């Protein structure tokens with residue numbers, strides 16, 4: 001592996017803003033993907049993934065940020081802009097960015113399931129489609145994929161806890177029905193373990209589960 005970096009400290013700084021946006025998506029219950037659009041080193045617009053909350057299948061982080069930037073600059077083409085996104089773009093977002101004539105797109109983690117910057121196909125490399133937009137990946141990739149992994153691990157734990165709670169409730173009802181525990185006090189709260197994390201094996205890579 002070469003140590004030569006194709007990106008700068010300013011790229012990493014912009015990607016940190018995109019990662020903050022990804023965290024906003026997480027807080028809204030969406031898959032954590034975030035984006036920021038920069039022009040001459042200045043933030044023009046931000047966006048995070050929100051298809052569930054807005055009932056809009058096109059509301060990927062890139063599209064949300066792109067709409068804000070176009071409105072702000074009153075232009076459907078943004079040739080001086082660069083977009084930073086925490087996950088490799090899908091075909092819809094890639095084409096939208098090319099239509100807008102973005103100067104450059106920088107992404108963090110790859111998406112083996114729907115990424116079109118080299119993972120599934122490489123739309124950006126197709127000269128019939130793209131004459132304008134440079135692309136690079138791998139900027140703070142580890143931070144982005146860790147966030148996605150944690151999001152899906154947390155979601156699995158929540159689903160398991162809800163299932164366990166339902167089972168416990170139905171067995172308590174059955175016991176009460178038989179009067180078996182009459183007179184028995186509930187255990188004091190400090191004896192109930194809190195915050196135990198149940199580790200489950202990774203069944204799928206989180207990225208494979210995206211937008212499926």
Ligand SMILES: [Zn+2]
Pocket residue numbers: 060062089090091092093094
């Ligand atoms: Zn997309």
